[in-house]
Amino acid sequence: MASEVTVRLVGIAKAFGETKALKKCDFEACAGEVHAIVGENGSGKSTMAKIMSGVLRPDTGEATILGTTIKTPIDAKTVGLATIFQEVLVAEEASVLDNLYVGRDGFFEWRKSSGKRRAEAQALLDRLVGQHVDLSRNVGDFPLSVKQWVVIARAILKSPKVLILDESSAALDLDATVRLHDEIDRLRKAGATVIIVTHRIAELVRIADRATILRDGVTVGVLEKADINENNLLAMMTPADRKLSGAAKDGKRKTAENRRVVLEVTKTIAQRGSAPFDFAIKEGSIVGVAGLDGQGQDAFVRALARIVAPFGGDAKALDSGRNELVLMGGLEDAARLGVVYVSGDRKREGIFPQQSIFENLAIGIYKKNLGSLGIIRRGKLKQMFSREVDRLRVKIGRPDNRITSLSGGNQQKILIGRAFANNPKVIILNDPARGVDLGTKRDLYRELEIFAEQGGAVIYLSSEIEEFLGFADRVDVFHHGRIYRSLEGDQINEETILAAMFGRSEADVVEFTSERKVH
Numbered sequence: 001m002a003s004e005v006t007v008r009l010v011g012i013a014k015a016f017g018e019t020k021a022l023k024k025c026d027f028e029a030c031a032g033e034v035h036a037i038v039g040e041n042g043s044g045k046s047t048m049a050k051i052m053s054g055v056l057r058p059d060t061g062e063a064t065i066l067g068t069t070i071k072t073p074i075d076a077k078t079v080g081l082a083t084i085f086q087e088v089l090v091a092e093e094a095s096v097l098d099n100l101y102v103g104r105d106g107f108f109e110w111r112k113s114s115g116k117r118r119a120e121a122q123a124l125l126d127r128l129v130g131q132h133v134d135l136s137r138n139v140g141d142f143p144l145s146v147k148q149w150v151v152i153a154r155a156i157l158k159s160p161k162v163l164i165l166d167e168s169s170a171a172l173d174l175d176a177t178v179r180l181h182d183e184i185d186r187l188r189k190a191g192a193t194v195i196i197v198t199h200r201i202a203e204l205v206r207i208a209d210r211a212t213i214l215r216d217g218v219t220v221g222v223l224e225k226a227d228i229n230e231n232n233l234l235a236m237m238t239p240a241d242r243k244l245s246g247a248a249k250d251g252k253r254k255t256a257e258n259r260r261v262v263l264e265v266t267k268t269i270a271q272r273g274s275a276p277f278d279f280a281i282k283e284g285s286i287v288g289v290a291g292l293d294g295q296g297q298d299a300f301v302r303a304l305a306r307i308v309a310p311f312g313g314d315a316k317a318l319d320s321g322r323n324e325l326v327l328m329g330g331l332e333d334a335a336r337l338g339v340v341y342v343s344g345d346r347k348r349e350g351i352f353p354q355q356s357i358f359e360n361l362a363i364g365i366y367k368k369n370l371g372s373l374g375i376i377r378r379g380k381l382k383q384m385f386s387r388e389v390d391r392l393r394v395k396i397g398r399p400d401n402r403i404t405s406l407s408g409g410n411q412q413k414i415l416i417g418r419a420f421a422n423n424p425k426v427i428i429l430n431d432p433a434r435g436v437d438l439g440t441k442r443d444l445y446r447e448l449e450i451f452a453e454q455g456g457a458v459i460y461l462s463s464e465i466e467e468f469l470g471f472a473d474r475v476d477v478f479h480h481g482r483i484y485r486s487l488e489g490d491q492i493n494e495e496t497i498l499a500a501m502f503g504r505s506e507a508d509v510v511e512f513t514s515e516r517k518v519h
């Protein structure tokens, strides 16, 4: 590539105690390019981003940005690097405007008049959020999605020469992702280097000019734009001795005749003020749940799992012993009837941060493994633990380490393992593949297909349309708080799902559909 190299990592190694997060990492990115860093969960991507940002010092090797060696966060800031980390860090009690300019007390910052800074911030934030945001209101008054945009806007307002986005789109819905991509494009055209860490294949294909692949802390290669596709990425990311699941999502799953309904709700109201609707799922089915942000689908699946109280309607689940549907009141009923929930928002409603990896996986099945004197059969739990860790290829150190010592994606795998370990009948997953690597996503679809083949039922909410294709038997699309369309068979394609998400009929084509298509 002819442009100037702006970011260079040479021979980087970094260990945390016994864990060698990076062993031999080399990396180069240029001005005016979007460069992706790709690798399995725990392969060292965030560690790399932290070294570039000066947050971590490498044990060996050197990181230079625009010719300057980076040793501290101040070095990185001075050369014009901004990083958006996964955590949403905002001061809830301060105004949006103050949050956008927090930490910007350098002399040059204040040369701009406050009027100009406000106007700049207003234009950017309105563009990102997709609607007008009152900058004088406290950040705490806004939903999480706006807080996330504040964090992103804060970095962009610095007009960075190098911008690092570490999984910043993981929680964004489709509409929001398109707006973020437009902004990334603007920066690239202005000559900035944009480095993205992502597991979203559609995102990589759409916006990355090049991709560097990490495997187990070692740089294994760089792909040019034309070669960035799922197969190439998987082949490079995955160690040769590890077998990937066969063609997952082949859509050929057979389902038994005379299947029983395992979960149903009638006259349910997903969002205050919206119309009631019914929902049912049978044994052996995989039902996808889709919708743009805030259309009620998230509240719906959480209410279905009894994580929150529903606004209306009764839920019934199959009691296998009695072979009839019985009322499912609260969480305890759900657990007894084998209805389990996996959240993609692991920090808010998933992990127990003070507990070990082992306890986080085994929680919930302790009771089932009590011996005659109430003593936990630890041997049995250990067996289950090893089985789930192997099955989902979780990269762990010692099982009694705290769960927070794991990389983000590996924490998510522990939550998925916990759901399977409970021997459920119905698994409700709320965007479970957030931050999970490509290979594991495939394995997860395969495991869920096997679960359905054996008679289980799967309800799978995703913010990525690609996840449903060749996988779900039905996709219920939410719009304005209710199921707007239930799509089956050939209707499960990108265009039709997208049209329904925008509240349009099948015949309508959504404007940016062709642009978003995976090439």
Ligand SMILES: Nc1ncnc2c1ncn2[C@@H]1O[C@H](COP(=O)(O)OP(=O)(O)OP(=O)(O)O)[C@@H](O)[C@H]1O
Residues within 6 Å of the ligand: 016, 019, 020, 021, 039, 040, 041, 042, 043, 044, 045, 046, 047, 048, 395, 405, 406, 407, 408, 409, 410, 435, 437
């Ligand atoms: N502060 C830390 N203490 C101990 N181990 C750590 C720490 N930070 C990272 N690690 C370990 O280093 C390895 C690399 O982690 P890193 O977060 O860089 O991976 P990643 O590729 O970003 O993963 P993911 O895709 O899941 O976010 C992992 O095994 C992780 O458990």
